[in-house]
Amino acid sequence: MLLTILKDVAVLAGISGVLAILLVIAERWLNNYGDCKININGKRELTVKGGNSLLSSLGEKQVFLPSACGGRGSCGACKCQILEGGGPLLPTEKPLLSQAELADNIRLSCQVKVKSDISIQIPDSIFNIRKFSSVISEIIDFTYDIKGITFKLDEGETIDFKAGQYVQLITEPYGKVRQRVSRAYSISSKPEINTSIQLIIRLVPEGICTTWVHQNLKLGDRVNFTGPYGDFFLRDTEADILFVAGGSGKAPIKSMLEHLQVVGTQRKMTYFFGARSLKDLYLTKEMKAFEQVFPDFRYVPVLSNPDPDDNWQGETGYVMPHFKNAIRDPQNTEAYLCGSPGMINAVCKALQEQGVAADKIYYDSFG
Amino acid sequence: MDISAFLLFWAAIFTSNILLTNFLGMCSYLSVSKEVESSLGLGIAVTFVLVFTTGLNWLVYRYLLVPLGIEYLQYIVFIIVIAAFVQLLELLIERYAPALYYTLGIFLPLITVNCAIFGVSLFMVIRDYNFVQSLAYGLGSGLGWLLAILMLAGIRSKLREKMVPAGLRGAGISLIITGIMALAFIGFSGIAPIQ
Numbered sequence: 257m258l259l260t261i262l263k264d265v266a267v268l269a270g271i272s273g274v275l276a277i278l279l280v281i282a283e284r285w286l287n288n289y290g291d292c293k294i295n296i297n298g299k300r301e302l303t304v305k306g307g308n309s310l311l312s313s314l315g316e317k318q319v320f321l322p323s324a325c326g327g328r329g330s331c332g333a334c335k336c337q338i339l340e341g342g343g344p345l346l347p348t349e350k351p352l353l354s355q356a357e358l359a360d361n362i363r364l365s366c367q368v369k370v371k372s373d374i375s376i377q378i379p380d381s382i383f384n385i386r387k388f389s390s391v392i393s394e395i396i397d398f399t400y401d402i403k404g405i406t407f408k409l410d411e412g413e414t415i416d417f418k419a420g421q422y423v424q425l426i427t428e429p430y431g432k433v434r435q436r437v438s439r440a441y442s443i444s445s446k447p448e449i450n451t452s453i454q455l456i457i458r459l460v461p462e463g464i465c466t467t468w469v470h471q472n473l474k475l476g477d478r479v480n481f482t483g484p485y486g487d488f489f490l491r492d493t494e495a496d497i498l499f500v501a502g503g504s505g506k507a508p509i510k511s512m513l514e515h516l517q518v519v520g521t522q523r524k525m526t527y528f529f530g531a532r533s534l535k536d537l538y539l540t541k542e543m544k545a546f547e548q549v550f551p552d553f554r555y556v557p558v559l560s561n562p563d564p565d566d567n568w569q570g571e572t573g574y575v576m577p578h579f580k581n582a583i584r585d586p587q588n589t590e591a592y593l594c595g596s597p598g599m600i601n602a603v604c605k606a607l608q609e610q611g612v613a614a615d616k617i618y619y620d621s622f623g
Numbered sequence: 624m625d626i627s628a629f630l631l632f633w634a635a636i637f638t639s640n641i642l643l644t645n646f647l648g649m650c651s652y653l654s655v656s657k658e659v660e661s662s663l664g665l666g667i668a669v670t671f672v673l674v675f676t677t678g679l680n681w682l683v684y685r686y687l688l689v690p691l692g693i694e695y696l697q698y699i700v701f702i703i704v705i706a707a708f709v710q711l712l713e714l715l716i717e718r719y720a721p722a723l724y725y726t727l728g729i730f731l732p733l734i735t736v737n738c739a740i741f742g743v744s745l746f747m748v749i750r751d752y753n754f755v756q757s758l759a760y761g762l763g764s765g766l767g768w769l770l771a772i773l774m775l776a777g778i779r780s781k782l783r784e785k786m787v788p789a790g791l792r793g794a795g796i797s798l799i800i801t802g803i804m805a806l807a808f809i810g811f812s813g814i815a816p817i818q
Contacts, residue, residue: 264693267696271700275703282711282714344725347660350658351655351661
Protein backbone atom coordinates (compact mmCIF):
# COMPACT_ATOMS: atom_id res chain seq x y z
CA MET A 257 0.00 0.00 0.00
CA LEU A 258 2.64 2.48 1.08
CA LEU A 259 4.79 1.37 -1.82
CA THR A 260 2.00 2.08 -4.30
CA ILE A 261 1.49 5.54 -2.93
CA LEU A 262 5.21 6.24 -3.04
CA LYS A 263 5.40 4.96 -6.60
CA ASP A 264 2.47 7.12 -7.70
CA VAL A 265 3.94 10.19 -6.07
CA ALA A 266 7.30 9.46 -7.68
CA VAL A 267 5.74 9.12 -11.13
CA LEU A 268 3.83 12.36 -10.74
CA ALA A 269 6.92 14.15 -9.48
CA GLY A 270 8.88 12.68 -12.39
CA ILE A 271 6.42 13.95 -14.99
CA SER A 272 6.28 17.40 -13.42
CA GLY A 273 10.06 17.48 -13.05
CA VAL A 274 10.72 16.59 -16.68
CA LEU A 275 8.27 19.23 -17.90
CA ALA A 276 9.68 21.84 -15.52
CA ILE A 277 13.25 21.17 -16.69
CA LEU A 278 12.08 21.38 -20.29
CA LEU A 279 10.48 24.75 -19.59
CA VAL A 280 13.49 26.10 -17.76
CA ILE A 281 15.74 25.16 -20.66
CA ALA A 282 13.31 26.67 -23.16
CA GLU A 283 13.09 29.83 -21.07
CA ARG A 284 16.89 30.17 -21.06
CA TRP A 285 17.19 29.62 -24.78
CA LEU A 286 14.12 31.26 -26.17
CA ASN A 287 13.19 33.98 -23.76
CA ASN A 288 16.56 35.65 -23.41
CA TYR A 289 16.40 39.25 -24.49
CA GLY A 290 19.29 40.48 -22.38
CA ASP A 291 19.09 43.50 -20.09
CA CYS A 292 16.57 46.15 -21.05
CA LYS A 293 16.16 49.65 -19.69
CA ILE A 294 12.80 51.05 -18.60
CA ASN A 295 12.73 54.83 -18.46
CA ILE A 296 9.93 56.15 -16.22
CA ASN A 297 8.64 59.70 -16.70
CA GLY A 298 12.13 60.64 -17.93
CA LYS A 299 13.16 60.70 -14.25
CA ARG A 300 14.25 57.23 -13.36
CA GLU A 301 15.80 54.38 -15.29
CA LEU A 302 15.43 50.74 -14.28
CA THR A 303 17.45 47.89 -15.72
CA VAL A 304 15.49 44.65 -15.92
CA LYS A 305 15.89 41.27 -17.57
CA GLY A 306 13.99 41.36 -20.86
CA GLY A 307 11.27 38.90 -21.79
CA ASN A 308 8.72 39.55 -19.04
CA SER A 309 5.63 41.71 -19.06
CA LEU A 310 6.05 45.39 -18.27
CA LEU A 311 3.75 45.02 -15.26
CA SER A 312 5.83 42.29 -13.64
CA SER A 313 9.15 43.92 -14.58
CA LEU A 314 8.05 47.12 -12.83
CA GLY A 315 6.78 45.12 -9.85
CA GLU A 316 10.18 43.51 -9.43
CA LYS A 317 11.63 46.98 -9.06
CA GLN A 318 8.98 48.03 -6.51
CA VAL A 319 6.99 50.19 -8.92
CA PHE A 320 3.45 48.91 -8.51
CA LEU A 321 0.88 49.71 -11.15
CA PRO A 322 -2.64 48.77 -10.06
CA SER A 323 -3.82 45.39 -11.35
CA ALA A 324 -7.03 43.63 -10.36
CA CYS A 325 -6.98 40.57 -12.61
CA GLY A 326 -3.37 39.62 -12.01
CA GLY A 327 -2.12 40.31 -15.52
CA ARG A 328 -4.63 38.37 -17.59
CA GLY A 329 -5.70 41.37 -19.60
CA SER A 330 -9.28 41.52 -18.41
CA CYS A 331 -9.50 44.37 -15.88
CA GLY A 332 -7.65 47.18 -17.67
CA ALA A 333 -6.39 48.67 -14.41
CA CYS A 334 -2.71 48.51 -15.36
CA LYS A 335 -2.89 51.04 -18.19
CA CYS A 336 0.14 53.21 -18.79
CA GLN A 337 1.45 55.43 -21.54
CA ILE A 338 4.29 54.10 -23.66
CA LEU A 339 6.43 56.73 -25.29
CA GLU A 340 8.97 54.50 -26.95
CA GLY A 341 9.38 50.76 -27.52
CA GLY A 342 6.76 48.21 -26.51
CA GLY A 343 5.96 46.74 -29.93
CA PRO A 344 2.67 46.89 -31.82
CA LEU A 345 -0.76 47.08 -30.18
CA LEU A 346 -2.05 43.60 -29.34
CA PRO A 347 -5.57 42.32 -29.96
CA THR A 348 -5.80 41.45 -26.26
CA GLU A 349 -5.49 45.13 -25.36
CA LYS A 350 -7.77 46.67 -27.93
CA PRO A 351 -11.14 45.88 -26.30
CA LEU A 352 -10.09 47.65 -23.09
CA LEU A 353 -8.82 50.88 -24.65
CA SER A 354 -10.86 53.86 -25.84
CA GLN A 355 -10.16 55.77 -29.06
CA ALA A 356 -8.57 58.60 -27.09
CA GLU A 357 -6.35 56.17 -25.20
CA LEU A 358 -5.29 54.48 -28.44
CA ALA A 359 -4.32 57.86 -29.86
CA ASP A 360 -2.21 58.59 -26.76
CA ASN A 361 -0.50 55.21 -27.07
CA ILE A 362 -1.92 54.04 -23.75
CA ARG A 363 -1.30 50.32 -23.36
CA LEU A 364 -2.00 47.51 -20.92
CA SER A 365 1.25 46.99 -19.08
CA CYS A 366 0.40 43.34 -18.37
CA GLN A 367 0.33 42.57 -22.10
CA VAL A 368 3.29 44.64 -23.23
CA LYS A 369 6.50 42.65 -23.07
CA VAL A 370 9.84 44.25 -22.37
CA LYS A 371 12.07 43.06 -25.18
CA SER A 372 14.02 46.23 -25.82
CA ASP A 373 14.61 49.57 -24.12
CA ILE A 374 11.29 51.19 -23.33
CA SER A 375 10.17 54.60 -22.19
CA ILE A 376 6.93 55.02 -20.22
CA GLN A 377 4.83 57.65 -18.48
CA ILE A 378 2.86 56.84 -15.32
CA PRO A 379 0.98 59.08 -12.88
CA ASP A 380 3.32 60.73 -10.39
CA SER A 381 1.23 59.56 -7.46
CA ILE A 382 1.93 55.93 -8.37
CA PHE A 383 5.48 56.45 -9.50
CA ASN A 384 6.43 58.28 -6.34
CA ILE A 385 5.16 55.66 -3.88
CA ARG A 386 8.11 53.41 -3.28
CA LYS A 387 9.97 51.62 -0.59
CA PHE A 388 12.94 53.63 0.59
CA SER A 389 15.92 52.55 2.56
CA SER A 390 17.53 55.16 4.77
CA VAL A 391 20.02 55.81 7.55
CA ILE A 392 19.29 57.93 10.61
CA SER A 393 21.46 61.02 10.35
CA GLU A 394 20.10 63.21 13.14
CA ILE A 395 18.00 62.84 16.29
CA ILE A 396 16.78 65.96 18.11
CA ASP A 397 14.93 65.93 21.45
CA PHE A 398 12.21 68.53 20.96
CA THR A 399 10.54 67.82 24.31
CA TYR A 400 10.74 65.08 26.92
CA ASP A 401 8.52 62.84 24.72
CA ILE A 402 8.86 64.22 21.18
CA LYS A 403 11.82 63.60 18.93
CA GLY A 404 12.67 64.94 15.50
CA ILE A 405 14.47 62.32 13.47
CA THR A 406 16.14 62.80 10.10
CA PHE A 407 16.33 59.83 7.72
CA LYS A 408 18.93 60.15 4.99
CA LEU A 409 18.12 58.22 1.83
CA ASP A 410 20.64 55.93 0.21
CA GLU A 411 23.10 57.51 -2.19
CA GLY A 412 21.43 58.51 -5.45
CA GLU A 413 17.85 58.03 -4.18
CA THR A 414 15.42 60.94 -4.07
CA ILE A 415 11.88 61.26 -2.72
CA ASP A 416 9.32 63.43 -4.46
CA PHE A 417 6.48 64.53 -2.18
CA LYS A 418 4.06 67.37 -1.50
CA ALA A 419 4.30 69.36 1.73
CA GLY A 420 1.91 67.65 4.17
CA GLN A 421 2.12 64.08 2.87
CA TYR A 422 3.16 61.19 5.09
CA VAL A 423 5.28 58.03 4.96
CA GLN A 424 4.84 54.63 6.61
CA LEU A 425 7.75 53.67 8.82
CA ILE A 426 8.45 49.93 8.91
CA THR A 427 9.72 48.71 12.27
CA GLU A 428 12.26 45.94 12.76
CA PRO A 429 11.71 43.29 15.44
CA TYR A 430 13.07 44.44 18.82
CA GLY A 431 12.96 43.13 22.37
CA LYS A 432 9.83 41.08 22.84
CA VAL A 433 8.19 42.43 19.69
CA ARG A 434 8.65 39.87 16.96
CA GLN A 435 6.52 41.24 14.14
CA ARG A 436 7.15 44.16 11.83
CA VAL A 437 4.53 46.89 11.86
CA SER A 438 4.21 49.99 9.75
CA ARG A 439 2.96 53.31 11.09
CA ALA A 440 2.18 56.56 9.34
CA TYR A 441 4.10 59.77 10.13
CA SER A 442 3.87 63.09 8.34
CA ILE A 443 7.03 64.46 6.83
CA SER A 444 8.17 67.61 8.64
CA SER A 445 10.95 68.68 6.29
CA LYS A 446 10.26 70.67 3.14
CA PRO A 447 9.83 68.97 -0.26
CA GLU A 448 12.72 71.00 -1.63
CA ILE A 449 15.03 68.71 0.36
CA ASN A 450 14.62 65.43 -1.48
CA THR A 451 17.56 63.34 -0.31
CA SER A 452 16.34 63.05 3.28
CA ILE A 453 13.18 63.46 5.32
CA GLN A 454 12.50 64.51 8.89
CA LEU A 455 9.73 63.01 11.02
CA ILE A 456 8.44 64.24 14.37
CA ILE A 457 7.50 61.33 16.59
CA ARG A 458 5.94 61.44 20.02
CA LEU A 459 6.38 58.56 22.43
CA VAL A 460 3.05 56.81 22.93
CA PRO A 461 3.04 54.58 26.04
CA GLU A 462 2.92 50.92 24.87
CA GLY A 463 3.13 52.00 21.21
CA ILE A 464 5.06 49.41 19.20
CA CYS A 465 6.51 51.81 16.68
CA THR A 466 7.04 54.88 18.86
CA THR A 467 8.74 52.80 21.58
CA TRP A 468 11.01 51.34 18.91
CA VAL A 469 11.82 54.79 17.60
CA HIS A 470 12.40 56.38 21.01
CA GLN A 471 14.25 53.61 22.79
CA ASN A 472 15.99 51.55 20.10
CA LEU A 473 16.95 53.77 17.21
CA LYS A 474 20.40 55.31 17.18
CA LEU A 475 22.32 57.46 14.74
CA GLY A 476 23.43 55.39 11.77
CA ASP A 477 20.66 52.78 12.11
CA ARG A 478 19.07 51.58 8.90
CA VAL A 479 15.30 52.16 8.56
CA ASN A 480 12.89 51.35 5.75
CA PHE A 481 9.77 53.28 4.91
CA THR A 482 7.25 53.53 2.08
CA GLY A 483 5.53 56.57 0.68
CA PRO A 484 4.74 59.33 0.13
CA TYR A 485 1.00 58.99 0.72
CA GLY A 486 -1.98 61.17 1.44
CA ASP A 487 -4.27 63.95 0.26
CA PHE A 488 -3.31 66.19 3.14
CA PHE A 489 -1.16 68.67 1.31
CA LEU A 490 -1.12 72.40 0.80
CA ARG A 491 -3.67 73.55 -1.81
CA ASP A 492 -2.37 76.05 -4.30
CA THR A 493 -4.99 78.79 -3.84
CA GLU A 494 -5.06 82.35 -2.53
CA ALA A 495 -7.44 81.64 0.37
CA ASP A 496 -6.61 82.53 3.98
CA ILE A 497 -5.10 79.68 5.95
CA LEU A 498 -5.77 78.41 9.45
CA PHE A 499 -3.25 75.86 10.70
CA VAL A 500 -4.24 73.96 13.83
CA ALA A 501 -1.93 71.40 15.43
CA GLY A 502 -1.42 69.57 18.67
CA GLY A 503 1.35 67.35 20.04
CA SER A 504 3.54 65.93 17.28
CA GLY A 505 1.09 67.40 14.74
CA LYS A 506 3.55 70.17 14.01
CA ALA A 507 5.27 67.98 11.41
CA PRO A 508 3.22 68.50 8.22
CA ILE A 509 2.61 72.17 9.00
CA LYS A 510 6.33 72.78 9.46
CA SER A 511 6.83 71.22 6.02
CA MET A 512 4.12 73.46 4.51
CA LEU A 513 5.50 76.65 6.08
CA GLU A 514 9.06 75.91 5.01
CA HIS A 515 7.79 75.15 1.52
CA LEU A 516 5.87 78.45 1.43
CA GLN A 517 9.03 80.23 2.54
CA VAL A 518 10.81 78.87 -0.55
CA VAL A 519 8.05 79.65 -3.05
CA GLY A 520 6.83 82.84 -1.36
CA THR A 521 3.23 83.75 -0.50
CA GLN A 522 1.00 86.74 0.29
CA ARG A 523 -1.71 84.65 1.98
CA LYS A 524 -3.02 85.54 5.45
CA MET A 525 -2.08 82.67 7.75
CA THR A 526 -2.70 81.92 11.42
CA TYR A 527 -1.19 78.94 13.19
CA PHE A 528 -2.70 77.67 16.44
CA PHE A 529 -0.70 75.13 18.39
CA GLY A 530 -2.40 73.44 21.32
CA ALA A 531 -0.39 71.90 24.17
CA ARG A 532 -0.79 71.20 27.87
CA SER A 533 2.05 73.20 29.43
CA LEU A 534 5.30 74.92 28.62
CA LYS A 535 7.29 71.71 28.61
CA ASP A 536 5.17 70.45 25.68
CA LEU A 537 6.03 73.39 23.47
CA TYR A 538 8.81 73.01 20.92
CA LEU A 539 10.15 74.76 17.80
CA THR A 540 8.56 77.93 19.20
CA LYS A 541 11.42 80.19 18.12
CA GLU A 542 11.40 78.72 14.60
CA MET A 543 7.65 79.17 14.23
CA LYS A 544 7.75 82.71 15.64
CA ALA A 545 10.49 83.53 13.15
CA PHE A 546 8.05 82.88 10.30
CA GLU A 547 6.17 86.02 11.42
CA GLN A 548 9.11 87.98 10.01
CA VAL A 549 9.23 85.87 6.82
CA PHE A 550 5.62 86.18 5.67
CA PRO A 551 3.71 89.46 5.31
CA ASP A 552 0.70 88.21 7.28
CA PHE A 553 1.46 85.28 9.57
CA ARG A 554 0.77 84.74 13.27
CA TYR A 555 1.90 81.86 15.48
CA VAL A 556 -0.34 81.34 18.50
CA PRO A 557 0.63 78.67 21.03
CA VAL A 558 -2.26 77.90 23.38
CA LEU A 559 -1.70 76.08 26.67
CA SER A 560 -4.61 74.20 28.21
CA ASN A 561 -2.98 73.49 31.55
CA PRO A 562 0.11 75.64 32.20
CA ASP A 563 2.15 74.97 35.33
CA PRO A 564 2.19 77.87 37.80
CA ASP A 565 6.00 77.81 37.44
CA ASP A 566 5.68 78.36 33.68
CA ASN A 567 4.87 82.04 34.09
CA TRP A 568 2.80 81.69 30.94
CA GLN A 569 1.72 85.04 29.52
CA GLY A 570 0.12 83.72 26.31
CA GLU A 571 -3.27 82.30 25.43
CA THR A 572 -4.78 79.60 27.61
CA GLY A 573 -7.59 77.07 27.36
CA TYR A 574 -8.47 75.21 24.20
CA VAL A 575 -7.65 76.51 20.73
CA MET A 576 -11.27 76.63 19.49
CA PRO A 577 -12.45 79.91 21.09
CA HIS A 578 -9.57 81.75 19.41
CA PHE A 579 -10.65 80.97 15.86
CA LYS A 580 -13.24 83.73 15.74
CA ASN A 581 -10.67 86.53 15.70
CA ALA A 582 -8.46 84.75 13.18
CA ILE A 583 -11.12 84.14 10.52
CA ARG A 584 -11.54 87.13 8.22
CA ASP A 585 -13.91 85.59 5.66
CA PRO A 586 -15.07 82.02 6.38
CA GLN A 587 -15.98 81.51 2.70
CA ASN A 588 -12.38 82.23 1.75
CA THR A 589 -10.58 80.22 4.45
CA GLU A 590 -8.83 76.88 4.29
CA ALA A 591 -8.00 74.93 7.44
CA TYR A 592 -5.19 72.40 7.82
CA LEU A 593 -5.42 70.27 10.96
CA CYS A 594 -3.07 67.75 12.45
CA GLY A 595 -3.38 66.15 15.86
CA SER A 596 -5.28 63.53 17.81
CA PRO A 597 -8.66 62.38 16.46
CA GLY A 598 -10.37 63.99 19.46
CA MET A 599 -8.79 67.35 18.73
CA ILE A 600 -9.58 67.11 15.01
CA ASN A 601 -13.25 66.36 15.70
CA ALA A 602 -13.63 69.27 18.09
CA VAL A 603 -11.78 71.69 15.78
CA CYS A 604 -13.81 70.58 12.74
CA LYS A 605 -17.02 71.24 14.60
CA ALA A 606 -15.88 74.67 15.80
CA LEU A 607 -14.69 75.68 12.32
CA GLN A 608 -17.97 74.71 10.70
CA GLU A 609 -19.86 76.70 13.30
CA GLN A 610 -17.74 79.66 12.22
CA GLY A 611 -18.86 79.06 8.63
CA VAL A 612 -15.80 77.33 7.14
CA ALA A 613 -16.92 74.81 4.47
CA ALA A 614 -16.33 71.14 5.39
CA ASP A 615 -14.52 70.49 2.10
CA LYS A 616 -12.04 73.26 2.87
CA ILE A 617 -10.96 71.57 6.11
CA TYR A 618 -8.06 69.22 5.44
CA TYR A 619 -6.59 66.59 7.78
CA ASP A 620 -5.16 63.07 7.81
CA SER A 621 -7.36 60.48 9.41
CA PHE A 622 -4.62 58.32 10.94
CA GLY A 623 -4.55 59.20 14.64
CA MET B 624 -15.87 3.27 -29.43
CA ASP B 625 -16.46 2.54 -33.08
CA ILE B 626 -17.47 5.84 -34.49
CA SER B 627 -15.56 7.10 -37.51
CA ALA B 628 -13.11 9.91 -36.86
CA PHE B 629 -14.67 11.89 -39.68
CA LEU B 630 -18.13 11.73 -38.16
CA LEU B 631 -16.71 12.55 -34.74
CA PHE B 632 -15.08 15.64 -36.19
CA TRP B 633 -18.36 17.04 -37.53
CA ALA B 634 -20.30 15.97 -34.48
CA ALA B 635 -17.85 17.84 -32.24
CA ILE B 636 -18.49 21.02 -34.18
CA PHE B 637 -22.26 20.90 -34.44
CA THR B 638 -24.14 18.31 -32.43
CA SER B 639 -22.05 18.32 -29.30
CA ASN B 640 -20.32 21.65 -29.44
CA ILE B 641 -18.04 21.82 -26.41
CA LEU B 642 -19.21 25.31 -25.54
CA LEU B 643 -22.87 25.25 -26.47
CA THR B 644 -23.73 21.80 -25.13
CA ASN B 645 -21.18 21.41 -22.33
CA PHE B 646 -20.71 25.10 -21.53
CA LEU B 647 -16.98 24.63 -21.16
CA GLY B 648 -14.44 27.40 -21.77
CA MET B 649 -16.82 30.15 -20.69
CA CYS B 650 -14.41 32.62 -19.08
CA SER B 651 -12.36 33.52 -22.12
CA TYR B 652 -15.47 33.09 -24.29
CA LEU B 653 -17.21 35.87 -22.37
CA SER B 654 -14.24 38.16 -21.86
CA VAL B 655 -12.67 38.12 -25.33
CA SER B 656 -15.85 38.13 -27.42
CA LYS B 657 -16.13 41.89 -27.64
CA GLU B 658 -14.45 42.09 -31.04
CA VAL B 659 -14.61 39.72 -33.97
CA GLU B 660 -10.92 40.14 -34.72
CA SER B 661 -9.65 39.10 -31.31
CA SER B 662 -12.25 36.31 -31.06
CA LEU B 663 -10.90 34.83 -34.27
CA GLY B 664 -7.35 34.92 -32.92
CA LEU B 665 -8.37 33.34 -29.64
CA GLY B 666 -10.49 30.70 -31.42
CA ILE B 667 -7.60 29.69 -33.65
CA ALA B 668 -5.29 29.51 -30.64
CA VAL B 669 -7.77 27.30 -28.78
CA THR B 670 -8.14 25.00 -31.81
CA PHE B 671 -4.41 24.72 -32.22
CA VAL B 672 -3.77 23.96 -28.55
CA LEU B 673 -6.70 21.54 -28.39
CA VAL B 674 -5.38 19.35 -31.19
CA PHE B 675 -1.90 19.20 -29.73
CA THR B 676 -2.82 18.73 -26.08
CA THR B 677 -5.44 16.09 -26.87
CA GLY B 678 -2.86 14.13 -28.84
CA LEU B 679 -0.21 14.62 -26.18
CA ASN B 680 -2.52 13.69 -23.35
CA TRP B 681 -3.69 10.62 -25.23
CA LEU B 682 -0.08 9.44 -25.54
CA VAL B 683 0.67 10.24 -21.90
CA TYR B 684 -2.47 8.43 -20.77
CA ARG B 685 -2.00 5.35 -22.96
CA TYR B 686 1.74 4.86 -22.54
CA LEU B 687 2.39 6.27 -19.07
CA LEU B 688 -0.66 6.37 -16.87
CA VAL B 689 -2.26 3.07 -17.95
CA PRO B 690 0.89 0.90 -17.80
CA LEU B 691 1.77 2.34 -14.40
CA GLY B 692 -1.78 1.91 -13.17
CA ILE B 693 -2.22 5.53 -12.11
CA GLU B 694 -5.17 6.54 -14.28
CA TYR B 695 -6.70 8.25 -11.28
CA LEU B 696 -3.98 10.90 -11.49
CA GLN B 697 -5.11 11.92 -14.96
CA TYR B 698 -6.63 15.19 -13.74
CA ILE B 699 -3.38 16.49 -12.34
CA VAL B 700 -1.20 15.11 -15.10
CA PHE B 701 -3.41 16.49 -17.88
CA ILE B 702 -3.39 19.94 -16.33
CA ILE B 703 0.39 19.91 -15.97
CA VAL B 704 0.86 18.72 -19.56
CA ILE B 705 -1.50 21.38 -20.91
CA ALA B 706 0.09 24.19 -18.89
CA ALA B 707 3.62 23.20 -19.86
CA PHE B 708 2.72 22.74 -23.51
CA VAL B 709 1.03 26.12 -23.76
CA GLN B 710 4.01 27.84 -22.13
CA LEU B 711 6.44 26.14 -24.44
CA LEU B 712 4.35 26.94 -27.48
CA GLU B 713 4.19 30.58 -26.50
CA LEU B 714 7.95 30.81 -26.09
CA LEU B 715 8.53 29.11 -29.44
CA ILE B 716 6.10 31.27 -31.38
CA GLU B 717 7.31 34.45 -29.75
CA ARG B 718 10.90 33.72 -30.69
CA TYR B 719 10.56 32.29 -34.16
CA ALA B 720 7.35 33.71 -35.57
CA PRO B 721 6.81 37.23 -34.22
CA ALA B 722 4.09 37.94 -36.77
CA LEU B 723 2.16 34.87 -35.66
CA TYR B 724 2.80 35.82 -32.06
CA TYR B 725 0.93 39.08 -32.38
CA THR B 726 -2.14 37.43 -33.91
CA LEU B 727 -2.21 34.13 -32.02
CA GLY B 728 0.56 33.79 -29.48
CA ILE B 729 -0.61 36.47 -27.11
CA PHE B 730 -3.83 34.54 -26.49
CA LEU B 731 -1.98 31.49 -25.28
CA PRO B 732 -1.58 32.58 -21.64
CA LEU B 733 -5.33 33.23 -21.55
CA ILE B 734 -6.14 29.63 -22.43
CA THR B 735 -3.72 27.77 -20.18
CA VAL B 736 -6.60 27.24 -17.81
CA ASN B 737 -9.38 27.10 -20.40
CA CYS B 738 -11.70 24.34 -19.19
CA ALA B 739 -12.69 23.38 -22.75
CA ILE B 740 -9.16 22.14 -23.32
CA PHE B 741 -9.10 20.15 -20.11
CA GLY B 742 -12.64 18.92 -20.76
CA VAL B 743 -11.78 17.49 -24.17
CA SER B 744 -8.88 15.52 -22.68
CA LEU B 745 -11.20 14.06 -20.04
CA PHE B 746 -13.99 13.22 -22.55
CA MET B 747 -11.41 11.46 -24.69
CA VAL B 748 -10.63 9.11 -21.79
CA ILE B 749 -14.23 8.58 -20.67
CA ARG B 750 -15.38 7.80 -24.21
CA ASP B 751 -12.40 5.57 -24.90
CA TYR B 752 -11.32 7.20 -28.18
CA ASN B 753 -8.32 5.92 -30.09
CA PHE B 754 -5.51 8.26 -31.15
CA VAL B 755 -7.00 9.31 -34.50
CA GLN B 756 -10.46 9.74 -32.99
CA SER B 757 -8.98 11.90 -30.23
CA LEU B 758 -7.25 14.17 -32.70
CA ALA B 759 -10.43 14.48 -34.76
CA TYR B 760 -12.46 15.19 -31.64
CA GLY B 761 -9.91 17.78 -30.49
CA LEU B 762 -9.87 19.54 -33.85
CA GLY B 763 -13.67 19.46 -34.10
CA SER B 764 -14.13 20.78 -30.59
CA GLY B 765 -11.67 23.60 -31.25
CA LEU B 766 -13.45 24.62 -34.43
CA GLY B 767 -16.79 24.35 -32.64
CA TRP B 768 -15.53 26.66 -29.91
CA LEU B 769 -14.21 29.04 -32.57
CA LEU B 770 -17.61 29.00 -34.27
CA ALA B 771 -19.41 29.77 -31.03
CA ILE B 772 -17.17 32.68 -29.99
CA LEU B 773 -17.26 34.14 -33.50
CA MET B 774 -21.05 34.08 -33.48
CA LEU B 775 -21.20 35.74 -30.09
CA ALA B 776 -18.63 38.36 -31.11
CA GLY B 777 -20.64 39.09 -34.26
CA ILE B 778 -23.84 39.50 -32.28
CA ARG B 779 -22.14 41.60 -29.62
CA SER B 780 -20.66 43.96 -32.20
CA LYS B 781 -24.20 44.48 -33.57
CA LEU B 782 -25.49 44.90 -30.06
CA ARG B 783 -23.16 47.79 -29.33
CA GLU B 784 -25.53 50.36 -30.86
CA LYS B 785 -28.63 48.78 -29.35
CA MET B 786 -30.38 49.58 -26.12
CA VAL B 787 -29.67 46.83 -23.62
CA PRO B 788 -31.26 47.09 -20.17
CA ALA B 789 -28.60 48.36 -17.77
CA GLY B 790 -28.78 45.31 -15.54
CA LEU B 791 -28.11 42.94 -18.42
CA ARG B 792 -25.19 44.70 -20.09
CA GLY B 793 -21.97 42.73 -20.48
CA ALA B 794 -21.93 39.15 -19.25
CA GLY B 795 -25.69 39.04 -18.61
CA ILE B 796 -26.84 39.58 -22.17
CA SER B 797 -23.95 37.45 -23.48
CA LEU B 798 -25.13 34.49 -21.40
CA ILE B 799 -28.71 34.90 -22.62
CA ILE B 800 -27.51 35.01 -26.23
CA THR B 801 -25.36 31.94 -25.60
CA GLY B 802 -28.38 30.13 -24.19
CA ILE B 803 -30.44 30.92 -27.28
CA MET B 804 -27.61 29.80 -29.55
CA ALA B 805 -27.37 26.58 -27.57
CA LEU B 806 -31.10 25.99 -28.10
CA ALA B 807 -30.61 26.46 -31.83
CA PHE B 808 -27.77 23.95 -31.82
CA ILE B 809 -30.04 21.33 -30.21
CA GLY B 810 -31.62 21.18 -33.64
CA PHE B 811 -28.52 19.41 -34.92
CA SER B 812 -28.41 16.85 -32.16
CA GLY B 813 -30.36 14.07 -33.89
CA ILE B 814 -27.99 13.94 -36.84
CA ALA B 815 -24.94 12.35 -35.27
CA PRO B 816 -25.21 11.78 -31.53
CA ILE B 817 -22.03 11.11 -29.62
CA GLN B 818 -21.98 10.29 -25.98
